[in-house]
Amino acid sequence: MPEITGVGVSPGRAVAPLVRMPEPVAEPPSDAVLPAGADVAGESERVAAAAEEVRQDLERRAARAHGDGQAVLEATALMAADPTLVSAAQKRVADGTDTSRAVWDAAAEVTTMLESLGGYMAERARDVADVRDRVVAVLNGRPAPGVPQRDEPFVLAARDLAPADTATLDPATCVALVTAEGGPTSHTAILARSLGLPAVVAASGVLDIAEAALVLVDGAAGSIETDPSPEQVRKVEAARGRERHFDGTGRTADGHRVQLLANVGDGASAVAAAEMGAEGVGLFRTEFCFLDRADEPTVDDQAAAYEAVLSPFSGRKVVVRTLDAGADKPLPFLTDASEENPALGVRGYRTTVRHPEVLEHQLEAIARAGERSGADVWVMAPMVSTAGETEQFVATAHRHGVRTAGVMVEVPAAALAADAVMQRVAFASIGTNDLTQYAMAADRLLGDLAGLNDPWQPAALQLVRFTAEAGARLDRPVGVCGEAAADPALSVVLVGLGVTSLSMTPRAIADVAEVLLSVSRDECVRLAGLALAAPDARSARAAVRAELPVLDDLGL
Ligand SMILES: C=C(OP(=O)(O)O)C(=O)O
Numbered sequence: 059m060p061e062i063t064g065v066g067v068s069p070g071r072a073v074a075p076l077v078r079m080p081e082p083v084a085e086p087p088s089d090a091v092l093p094a095g096a097d098v099a100g101e102s103e104r105v106a107a108a109a110e111e112v113r114q115d116l117e118r119r120a121a122r123a124h125g126d127g128q129a130v131l132e133a134t135a136l137m138a139a140d141p142t143l144v145s146a147a148q149k150r151v152a153d154g155t156d157t158s159r160a161v162w163d164a165a166a167e168v169t170t171m172l173e174s175l176g177g178y179m180a181e182r183a184r185d186v187a188d189v190r191d192r193v194v195a196v197l198n199g200r201p202a203p204g205v206p207q208r209d210e211p212f213v214l215a216a217r218d219l220a221p222a223d224t225a226t227l228d229p230a231t232c233v234a235l236v237t238a239e240g241g242p243t244s245h246t247a248i249l250a251r252s253l254g255l256p257a258v259v260a261a262s263g264v265l266d267i268a269e270a271a272l273v274l275v276d277g278a279a280g281s282i283e284t285d286p287s288p289e290q291v292r293k294v295e296a297a298r299g300r301e302r303h304f305d306g307t308g309r310t311a312d313g314h315r316v317q318l319l320a321n322v323g324d325g326a327s328a329v330a331a332a333e334m335g336a337e338g339v340g341l342f343r344t345e346f347c348f349l350d351r352a353d354e355p356t357v358d359d360q361a362a363a364y365e366a367v368l369s370p371f372s373g374r375k376v377v378v379r380t381l382d383a384g385a386d387k388p389l390p391f392l393t394d395a396s397e398e399n400p401a402l403g404v405r406g407y408r409t410t411v412r413h414p415e416v417l418e419h420q421l422e423a424i425a426r427a428g429e430r431s432g433a434d435v436w437v438m439a440p441m442v443s444t445a446g447e448t449e450q451f452v453a454t455a456h457r458h459g460v461r462t463a464g465v466m467v468e469v470p471a472a473a474l475a476a477d478a479v480m481q482r483v484a485f486a487s488i489g490t491n492d493l494t495q496y497a498m499a500a501d502r503l504l505g506d507l508a509g510l511n512d513p514w515q516p517a518a519l520q521l522v523r524f525t526a527e528a529g530a531r532l533d534r535p536v537g538v539c540g541e542a543a544a545d546p547a548l549s550v551v552l553v554g555l556g557v558t559s560l561s562m563t564p565r566a567i568a569d570v571a572e573v574l575l576s577v578s579r580d581e582c583v584r585l586a587g588l589a590l591a592a593p594d595a596r597s598a599r600a601a602v603r604a605e606l607p608v609l610d611d612l613g614l
């Protein structure tokens with residue numbers, strides 16, 4: 059059975075026919091004109107008919123979607139129904155411009171107009187580009203761009219997935235994701251984990267698999283097998299049918315406590331995390347509330363957004379991270395988009411040098427929301443590199459009445475200075491996504507470097523050990539809130555290295571809980587030793603997985 063390998067980024071196995079994501083719509087040549095003698099009136103009519111077809115398709119899809127996905131599709135359908143784009147395109151067709159090119163240029167005109175209006179209208183510019191691509195696809199008889207819709211289960215294969223694709227992906231029918239590009243912290247990987255879908259990225263051969271071929275995706279091993287045997291299919295289906303259960307108290311088989319917490323980005327995800335039984339929140343990415351803002355949100359706006367996350371966890375721990383703007387999460391009011399190396403640039407806590415007031419306002423809002431919600435609020439700063447920055451941040455947080463202040467350890471320098479850093483904080487949380495990116499000098503979004511950018515890398519695990527040991531010496535809790543915490547096999551290693559809590563996408567909690575319950579703390583320490591001694595990430599993962607038969611029973 060032919061096998062393609064890539065990097066497994068979301069564990070689990072699934073079997074279904076493969077469906078390929080259509081290639082993005084290419085821009086028609088800028089000088090394309092209608093051929094001599096073309097039926098201008100007919101072409102003009104084709105534009106209107108294509109826009110109408112797009113509108114109907116989007117409305118059909120919106121009716122079947124839920125939540126955010128539905129809202130995105132409804133907004134796009136409204137844009138397709140707006141006659142401005144069609145009439146601007148028809149004017150160009152009448153002047154002799156090629157039909158697809160006319161739509162393209164008309165969309166640019168509408169976008170400029172919306173952007174000049176600012177505010178909500180400017181945000182609709184994205185919908186115009188989406189409608190444009192869909193209309194051009196119809197005009198050329200090509201499949202609509204975006205995630206294909208199917209009534210039967212399928213495995214989605216794509217070059218990579220953009221954030222906009224993710225809103226319309228329906229996990230009821232899409233059972234696994236495989237991409238040719240993308241790294242372990244790409245949007246595909248993050249989406250897959252949040253939906254609990256097995257996923258493999260950086261698997262260059264996936265685009266060569268025939269459409270509709272039956273494939274078995276193993277999101278832990280990072281493999282895609284075509285033509286699986288009936289026995290393999292039966293095993294996968296049996297494991298998928300098993301109920302997962304978390305009793306609300308993360309621990310090893312011998313009762314060593316490991317808090318299992320949720321990563322959230324807004325009120326809705328916090329409500330969902332509380333319903334799934336998370337013990338608290340280990341990472342609230344506050345920047346996710348404001349990614350679409352051109353200006354700094356007011357303290358009132360911030361306090362309301364934070365309260366929505368804190369309230370579902372009243373009486374429980376919520377770790378709020380101050381704004382991590384920059385690199386893959388730019389915020390126009392804080393970051394400079396023209397930096398040459400944004401991942402090494404003015405990101406996270408570093409933005410306070412120029413904009414100290416933004417942190418002050420945010421802490422004020424957090425303190426206010428904390429009081430109203432009754433949650434046990436912990437606050438930490440991202441991208442801290444030195445003990446000096448740590449001291450500064452903790453002092454600022456205390457001034458705003460935040461009692462439990464800490465830092466993220468995601469820059470290798472902070473891990474290497476762990477004793478000095480830990481002396482100054484109430485806790486630390488390790489961001490394995492960035493810690494691995496910086497330790498390995500491998501961009502976290504690049505599929506080509508996904509093998510290096512893997513939290514199983516022994517060098518990255520050494521930095522985790524270093525930090526956790528400093529925490530133990532000083533009696534300070536040290537959590538992990540990077541994507542590594544959601545990998546059940548790696549969670550065992552992290553506990554063995556001395557980590558005291560794990561924060562992850564809520565869907566992963568039950569699997570991680572079950573695997574931890576199958577091992578003693580000593581066993582975790584032994585397995586961590588195996589991982590540290592391995593020559594690379596692949597062998598570390600293989601050595602540990604071979605000692606955890608429970609993973610096979612659970613289909614992980
Ligand atoms: C949790 C982390 O933060 P983010 O992914 O938001 O950078 C991390 O770097 O591991």
Ligand SMILES: [Mg+2]
Nearest residue numbers: 468489491492
């Ligand atoms: Mg980070």
